[in-house]
Amino acid sequence: MPEAFFAFEKALRLRPGYAPHLYDYALALVRADRFDEAQARAEASVQADPNRADTHELLGGLFARKRQLPDAAREYRRTLELQPDSSRAHLHLGNVLAAQGDASGAAEHLREAARSRDAAIAQQASQALRQMGVR
Numbered sequence: 001m002p003e004a005f006f007a008f009e010k011a012l013r014l015r016p017g018y019a020p021h022l023y024d025y026a027l028a029l030v031r032a033d034r035f036d037e038a039q040a041r042a043e044a045s046v047q048a049d050p051n052r053a054d055t056h057e058l059l060g061g062l063f064a065r066k067r068q069l070p071d072a073a074r075e076y077r078r079t080l081e082l083q084p085d086s087s088r089a090h091l092h093l094g095n096v097l098a099a100q101g102d103a104s105g106a107a108e109h110l111r112e113a114a115r116s117r118d119a120a121i122a123q124q125a126s127q128a129l130r131q132m133g134v135r
Helices: 002-014 019-031 035-048 053-065 069-082 087-099 103-114 119-132
Strands: none
Touching (some): 002 019, 053 069, 053 087, 087 103
């Protein structure tokens, strides 16, 4: 990983503020359990290009990890504005809304995720709906 971080730093010196590099760097930092640094890079990526759905989804996950649920919900909603068919974002937003006590909002997004072609996402959403006592 140190070589990868060196390469990202070099890439950002050559092309400062380039959203794809910032996003990829944030992902690498997440994999290294360096979450605060990852969040800073992801936020810089959003500043550079506010229309990257994957970056908003990553930020949502980082906020959720810190239990900053309103911020996580905001980022997942933005992800869905940019990529409405993202079953993974529906799943995550549903889980965040459930944790905030918004059962009807959670159920709406979890039902959408349960229709996913991705079997793992569909299963997780269905399980979350069952745990909520919702069909």
